[in-house]
Amino acid sequence: MTNEAMLQIARNAVSLAKQKGAAEVAAVARMKRDVDVTWRDGKLEKITEATSRGLEVRLYVDGRYSTCSTSDLRPEGLTSFLDNAIGLTRTLAKDPHRSLPDPALYSKATPEGLSMADPKIESITALDLRRTAQSMEEAARSVKGSEAILSVTTNGYHSWNETTQVHSNGLEASFAGTEFSISADVSIKDDDGRRPEEGEYAWVRVYADLPDAAAVGRRATERALARRGAKKAPSSVMPVLIDNRAAGRFLSYLLRPLTGAALQQKRSFFEGLVGKPFGSDKLDFADDPLLPKGLGTRPFDGEGLAARRMPLFEKGVLKNHYVDTYYGKKLSMAPTTGGSTNIAWKLGPKTQAALALDVKEGLLVTSFLGGNSNDATGDFSLGVQGFVIRGGKIAEPIAEMNVSGRHVDVWKRLIAVGNDPFAYAASRTPTLVFDGMQVAGT
């Protein structure tokens, strides 16, 4: 289905809903085409290829609000869908805080140079992805020590997404984006019967930014082999480095309570902290939806608000929240945007290896396993695996351990950040160094 067809569907939904009695309407039509090829141990494992589409409609009826979505875009389906949704909306309580956004905040024109969609995707077939996946496996098996490998699974994926948004108070906008990813996962046999698995991946907007597939395959095996003999270490309080690839998960527990919804519902340990110091001066980043080729890049947000860069922490001081139109009204705060996009960190000067040298003795966390964080209090407890840092060097692997603390304390002990933003996630985290965290093991 073409972009023009999706625009027509969104326009029709808006005019139909207005005819049926909605005072205001927002319609978002989305189309996605993706190809996903998995290769395992010398042959094709799975191939999925599809184009899907859907429509989301937000209805403002007699001072009441509801939102509905459907994948049934037949005209007769849409008519009864809107009839039912408007009928339902009328049964709800009125909500004076609900409205479409202020049109002055809408996206006027798509900013230039975002490089979100790569036309190269048209020329890449499922067969190309299959060849890439196959070559990753061959590379994974070429690494010294590969006789310990039990299984190699590799994957090539790409998708084309289009979002078209029409609001009854004067918005018509759309954008398209592409994503390309490759990954390799390697399982190996360990002496104690464990079968540790590790992997490597890349995820980008523009095809030319994908790294060499063979290097990804080799790195997956190297990572898996490094997990052999992983043991639990004793419990203690020690310096903790969080690897740049793993740090996005830790950061997410800081971003979650930054929303207006969390604030207004008293589910945020950031309540009353705007303009106040929260972390050390190394805690310094902005939300940047306009970063060229960024995985979180978008010209406007889910409400149609024009994207703009927003400082979140400057030298440890909280500067802003993610506030949408609704919770902005409830909180009497100006809306910013509803959620995170790309995170642009103020980076440090050092590599991870140099940071480990500075720390001398501690723990390098390379991935988290489960755990959670309490948004209201900031208590967290997270499973980890990684490596011991001894004499400033990365030493033996550890597993089945846990870190815990409170965000309000721990971020004050952020003593360094690396120069290594992780390119394959929107959170773009560098290596983070905390000078004392409770670690549980034996």
Added chain:
Amino acid sequence: MGHDLRMNRRQFIEMGASSIAAASASGFLLGCAGQALEKPTTAAVVPSADAPRVSYFTRFGVDEGMIRDGLADALSRGADHADLFFQHRVSNGLQLEDGEVNRAYTRVELGVGVRVVRGDQTGYAYTEELTREAIKRAAQTAAAVADGPARPGPTALAVGAALPQRYTLDVPWDGIKPAQKLPILDGVNAAIFKMDGRIKKVSVFFADEAGAILIADSQGRLVEDFQPMTLLYVSCVAEQGGRKETNGYNVAGRRGFDFYSPETVGRVVREAVARTTVLFDAVPAPAGEMPVVLAAGSSGILLHEAIGHGMEADFNRKGTSIYADKIGKPIAQPFVNIVDDAAQPHARGAINVDDEGNPAGTTTLVDKGVLATYMHDSISAKHYGLKPTGNGRRQSYQHPPMPRMRATYMLPGPHEHDEIVASVKRGIYCQSFSNGQVQIGAGDFTFYVKNGFLIEDGKLTRPIKDVNIIGNGPRVLERIDMVGKDLVIDEGGWTCGKDVQSVPVSQGIPTVRVSSITVGGQGGTQGAKANAKG
């Protein structure tokens, strides 16, 4: 794709309203409410010679000719098996916040997935257009996984034996008006504020779902099932002396409106308040290895993570599970018996038939301490030369099936609850949980405890909260050294994630003792070390 592509590939379980949205999410993220668009004939479908063989989906123009054409194209390059999975699902949500039910969500999913299987290789495609041409195109795309001569499709399609009726409703969800549901949300809100003055915020989410699936495969089987679901999720924020705490309670199942009796709603209110306000008395949990007692019920999360995922046969046929070479071997005490059960009436994890059209019953994972059977879909069953166990499940028509859990629980054992608690000198008692995760190959797993108690000298003393527990599957199963008689299958709204697909599940367990496992508290190691032996 979410922001963290990799996280989605991991195996996890979580609970709550957000997971409900995820459970029916399929590309277009949106929850939603309203009336069902089409009226599902949820009354029991009794197949008979003259019954229309495609019944529900005829309203969308689906007929046997269209199905046979699709299957023929799916088999056009040769294959061992092909199937079409039609789905229509209408999900409704109502939410109360700040005292008013002032938002509703409706989501309609309609589409068909085409799968082509050759050996253990899968080709998959789907479309939202239920037309002959669109289905043929999807089938041709899926067929690309094979490269041989065409195979003939089934000459006739036939409905098999009647399915079990594990979740038939007296009144289907599309027969319940929104105005009937609203008083439940308002009532919960009022009762919670009345019960405890420390409660400052209450959020109530009410969800119901009416769904139909139709599976047609290359053997000529035609299977139709209707799968209702509901959930009531309550979350509270309380304040005391400048401190805030948040927690809640939820109930779920393949149940109808009559589930929400005064008893059920009262239990939700009491539990939500008690589980939140007790947190003000919590002391920091210890850090390190110690004995842990798991309360009967939602502690079944231990089984889901420690053994459930590792027993899904896809990981074993690939040799990547820590259980890959352990069938027939003792892995736990002889009083440990663990099953994965599709047949619990009205359970969230119950199914009448799996998403490949195979019968779904009770699969014994551990029999008297011995590892017994993996959970199979048809691909893994063929690989092992076994019958499928009815564990082939999928999130929606947008996804191919794979081995998944249903309701996973441990059978009752020989010990008394009080005897188990009294046996621990210093340790912790875990009562409620929010989420868990596992690494299939290394066997390491975690689960996050929202409510618990310290055990001191054989007694539950001070409450604890927000602590993650981490262990290794086989080692923890070996260390389950006491099992109570008090099996409870949890009524909560659990959702299991695996390889980007979410499905509803249940879990349960009697009170059990694990002699030693790592507790990730903030309270330091003092006192914990001396008691590591239990």
